[in-house]
Amino acid sequence: MASITRFKPQHLGQVCEIENSSFSEPFSADYFEQLAEKYPETFLISEKESRVLGYIVAETYRNKAHILSIAVRDDCRRKRIGSGLLDALIERLRLKEVKEVFLEVRESNVAARSLYEKAGFKLSGRIKGYYGKDDAVLYHLKL
Template sequence: MRLPFFSKPEALLRPARTTDAAALAEIHAEGGFAGSWSPNEFENLLADRAVITDIASDSRKTDVIFGFVMSRMAADEAEILTIAVRRKSRGNHIGHRLMDTHMARLAAFGVKTLYLEVEEDNTAARKLYEKAGFVTAGLRKGYYRKPDGGFANALIMKLGLENL
């Protein structure tokens, strides 16, 4: 028998609120991205009606956030701006669940094609996107500046949402 007190917290998926801004900035800062976004920048993004953000939170305490994904819509297209899961919560399929929920929500808004950019060497992110059905649509050589001063290629990936 598994005692509920000791079991791993379940993730609950929900749309983000502007009050989540500080937590999202914290999780984004853990993501290893070149530039960090402030809580104020997240608050502005969350208030933007063209920006859709889904969150995975602790089902027992919904202000405890494990990860999020954020996209900007334009006409019938959207682009993933960022996705990140807290380091200690990674590898538990939260990324997969975030993507599934997010793609369904974007499709319900009328989005037909979803784009993203990913560093060529980011194995975990590429696995996540490929499993979700994304295909490579382009390559930007030396697009990302790495912390060691080097450069990394970016892949442009694309997914049709019409048949979801």
């Protein structure tokens, strides 16, 4: 069974590996290190036997949170890793008295959109050309 814990420096290589295989324009290792320093309570990983299965990271400002990235290893998808990470993050955000969570996602990313909608996120807008040729859709969740 996987456990969800806070990101630690030893997870960086595996997080970057997942990020690089999941996104065409991945975040850098330096950026993840900065996020870990600035938002240690909202950078979570799902891990089983020292293998990082997925991660989620959000920035917080006052009573709002912005989910910056969530990704799961290819061979671990469709096994509730992503929903477990999202649920754990939302619980931590509630404890921090965050009132609203928002994110943007590629319009064509049906799997991620389904994950967010099942978690109660509502579609709130669109940004044309956010991902180059692709549009982003915006989601928000009131806590």
